[in-house]
Amino acid sequence: MTSVDQESILADVLGLMNRLARDWEYSGEISPETFLFADLGFESIDAVVLSSFIQEHYHRQFPFPQLLAELGQREVKDIRIGELVDFIHGHMNNTDADQPS
Amino acid sequence: MTVRTLLIGLDGATFTILDPLMEEGVMPFLEQFIAGGVRATLHSVVPPLTPPAWTTVMTGRSPGNHGVFDFFRFEFKRDGRYIRVVDARDVSCETIWSMVSRQGLKATALNFPLTSPPVPISGYLLPGWVPWRHLRLACHPADLYDKIKQLPGFDARELAMDMSLEGNAIEGCQNKEDYEDWIHLHIRRERQWFEIVRHLMTEDPCQLTAVLFDGIDKLQHFVWRFLDPACFPSSPSPWERKIRALCWDYFREIDHFLEELIGLAGPETHTVMVSDHGFSATEQIFYLNTWLEQNGYLTWADGAEPEQPGKLGLETMARRFYEVDWDRTSAYSPTPSGNGIYLSPDDSDCAPDDYLSSRQQLLEALERVTDPATGEPVIKRIWTREEAFPGKHMTLAPDLTLGLRDNGFVSILPSDEVLIPRVEPTGTHHPDGIFIAGGPDIRQGITAPALSIVDVAPTVLYTLGLPVPEDLEGRVAAEAFDRASLEARPVRVEGLTQPPSPLSGSTANSANEEDEAEVMQRLRALGYVE
Numbered sequence: 001m002t003s004v005d006q007e008s009i010l011a012d013v014l015g016l017m018n019r020l021a022r023d024w025e026y027s028g029e030i031s032p033e034t035f036l037f038a039d040l041g042f043e044s045i046d047a048v049v050l051s052s053f054i055q056e057h058y059h060r061q062f063p064f065p066q067l068l069a070e071l072g073q074r075e076v077k078d079i080r081i082g083e084l085v086d087f088i089h090g091h092m093n094n095t096d097a098d099q100p101s
Numbered sequence: 102m103t104v105r106t107l108l109i110g111l112d113g114a115t116f117t118i119l120d121p122l123m124e125e126g127v128m129p130f131l132e133q134f135i136a137g138g139v140r141a142t143l144h145s146v147v148p149p150l151t152p153p154a155w156t157t158v159m160t161g162r163s164p165g166n167h168g169v170f171d172f173f174r175f176e177f178k179r180d181g182r183y184i185r186v187v188d189a190r191d192v193s194c195e196t197i198w199s200m201v202s203r204q205g206l207k208a209t210a211l212n213f214p215l216t217s218p219p220v221p222i223s224g225y226l227l228p229g230w231v232p233w234r235h236l237r238l239a240c241h242p243a244d245l246y247d248k249i250k251q252l253p254g255f256d257a258r259e260l261a262m263d264m265s266l267e268g269n270a271i272e273g274c275q276n277k278e279d280y281e282d283w284i285h286l287h288i289r290r291e292r293q294w295f296e297i298v299r300h301l302m303t304e305d306p307c308q309l310t311a312v313l314f315d316g317i318d319k320l321q322h323f324v325w326r327f328l329d330p331a332c333f334p335s336s337p338s339p340w341e342r343k344i345r346a347l348c349w350d351y352f353r354e355i356d357h358f359l360e361e362l363i364g365l366a367g368p369e370t371h372t373v374m375v376s377d378h379g380f381s382a383t384e385q386i387f388y389l390n391t392w393l394e395q396n397g398y399l400t401w402a403d404g405a406e407p408e409q410p411g412k413l414g415l416e417t418m419a420r421r422f423y424e425v426d427w428d429r430t431s432a433y434s435p436t437p438s439g440n441g442i443y444l445s446p447d448d449s450d451c452a453p454d455d456y457l458s459s460r461q462q463l464l465e466a467l468e469r470v471t472d473p474a475t476g477e478p479v480i481k482r483i484w485t486r487e488e489a490f491p492g493k494h495m496t497l498a499p500d501l502t503l504g505l506r507d508n509g510f511v512s513i514l515p516s517d518e519v520l521i522p523r524v525e526p527t528g529t530h531h532p533d534g535i536f537i538a539g540g541p542d543i544r545q546g547i548t549a550p551a552l553s554i555v556d557v558a559p560t561v562l563y564t565l566g567l568p569v570p571e572d573l574e575g576r577v578a579a580e581a582f583d584r585a586s587l588e589a590r591p592v593r594v595e596g597l598t599q600p601p602s603p604l605s606g607s608t609a610n611s612a613n614e615e616d617e618a619e620v621m622q623r624l625r626a627l628g629y630v631e
Contacts, residue, residue: 016238019237020234020235020237020238023234023236023237023246023250023257024234040234041234042234043232043264043265045186045232045262045264046232046234046235048185048186049188049217049231049232049235050235052188052190052217052218053218053235053238056218
């Protein structure tokens with residue numbers, strides 16, 4: 001199982017989002033605290049497609065539905081980039097977390 | 102380098118509409134091109150739907166083999182229901198652009214569905230059906246986005262998919278202004294795709310250049326009654342005349358694009374134009390899940406209310422998914438696009454004889470559904486999955502697929518009645534699409550016998566001078582070519598296709614529950630479900 005540190009994943013995701021944000025004419029700073037929906041204007045299909053590209057980037061699959069389902073339990077149905085990074089890191093480095101029942 | 106073959110996709114195009122438009126002088130170039138080439142009806146897949154049909158064009162394989170049956174993949178398992186949006190990773194067969202690239206040629210493929218995430222080729226890939234915010238990531242090579250961004254009129258929101266603009270496609274035009282906006286949007290969108298393909302053909306022409314114009318389908322769904330002479334009123338209102346004129350403007354633009362692209366490619370280029378399916382009118386709504394409910398196959402959870410007839414968006418579809426009492430449901434139609442019924446695991450996992458018996462009972466009951474007004478059967482054909490989807494992915498397909506008498510799509514919503522007339526006729530997919538070819542070695546002024554959509558890929562490979570892999574399911578449309586040319590350059594059938602890369606194919610198709618994402622659950626999580 002490939003081990004990737006959290007800082008590398010954060011750099012990957014921030015790099016990706018900053019690259020894309022130029023096309024959205026988004027001028028704000030993108031940081032771990034940035035919300036995908038409230039700040040970047042994501043729609044649900046954007047989350048679906050972003051998860052596909054992240055899986056392609058890391059050449060593996062992550063249980064994104066589980067993550068998104070957890071959002072449904074929250075008062076604010078949104079996710080910060082930092083949480084996304086935590087999620088990827090957790091599943092990149094934890095075999096058990098990678099194979100949920 | 103020159104373009105050897107130009108493959109032009111016209112999503113949903115049908116001779117039912119194109120012939121009258123040519124007669125009216127709206128598409129003079131197409132009329133002239135057909136007169137100098139070959140035309141034929143092109144039989145689509147079952148069901149005649151964009152994702153499986155274009156995937157068959159792209160791969161030369163049928164849905165049971167390429168693994169795409171709908172916009173969504175649904176699984177009805179003992180431990181739950183899974184539904185998610187399909188993408189390129191669900192296509193388990195090699196595309197023609199990959200075959201071309203592998204044999205040392207270059208290819209451009211623009212706006213085809215299920216080509217994202219992109220599988221690298223020698224050439225250019227700009228996938229269709231990609232949300233505009235992520236279009237950059239879908240481009241191959243990576244710097245393609247920055248190149249097209251410089252083109253006149255570039256607007257990513259309109260070029261790609263923006264759900265705020267696509268709302269009409271889902272919910273229907275709600276007022277008169279929506280019709281005009283919808284047509285203008287698609288004129289602008291097609292201009293962008295035209296600018297991109299023209300740019301690439303000029304700057305770096307590839308031997309295979311393929312582009313899909315998908316506005317025809319999106320228009321015809323909503324403006325069919327203005328396009329089909331059989332539906333257009335004999336005494337139209339000024340507004341009806343205006344909408345028809347706008348529709349004709351759209352087709353004039355398409356005609357202009359065809360003329361420019363074929364002219365730019367030059368006289369030595371073979372041009373193949375195809376649609377994924379045809380179109381016709383639907384005048385009734387068949388509420389399939391309501392019929393299943395009334396006949397004891399499906400139980401809605403408490404609180405499920407009938408929906409406004411004819412309306413179905415993602416939010417509604419998501420909500421309905423969670424309004425089924427799955428413990429008391431043995432058959433369900435999950436999507437409004439596939440006309441498919443999935444049997445519960447208790448049926449599909451039981452002994453084969455019991456499964457076949459229960460499926461047959463349901464099939465025969467559906468065959469007896471009649472229109473109370475006329476006594477005529479509502480369903481003209483029901484396919485079992487063995488009939489419609491033979492191949493290695495058959496078990497992922499619906500257990501039964503319905504062909505309605507007016508080719509309409511079923512509604513999956515609850516309703517007070519099973520069969521309700523539509524307020525106005527709307528466009529629906531018809532199995533008969535179009536095939537048009539022209540260029541060197543191609544016969545002139547011929548109407549060929551009907552072809553199958555699996556014949557497109559072998560025919561395109563032949564025009565490129567490449568062998569046809571043995572595992573393609575169709576054949577070269579030899580009747581479209583001069584006999585002398587066929588004798589001088591006979592069809593070569595040899596070799597096999599190569600499966601897509603492991604991540605793009607086998608991983609996505611493995612039966613991992615976590616990989617089988619629940620898009621509905623996502624929508625609920627994100628507040629789309631009330």
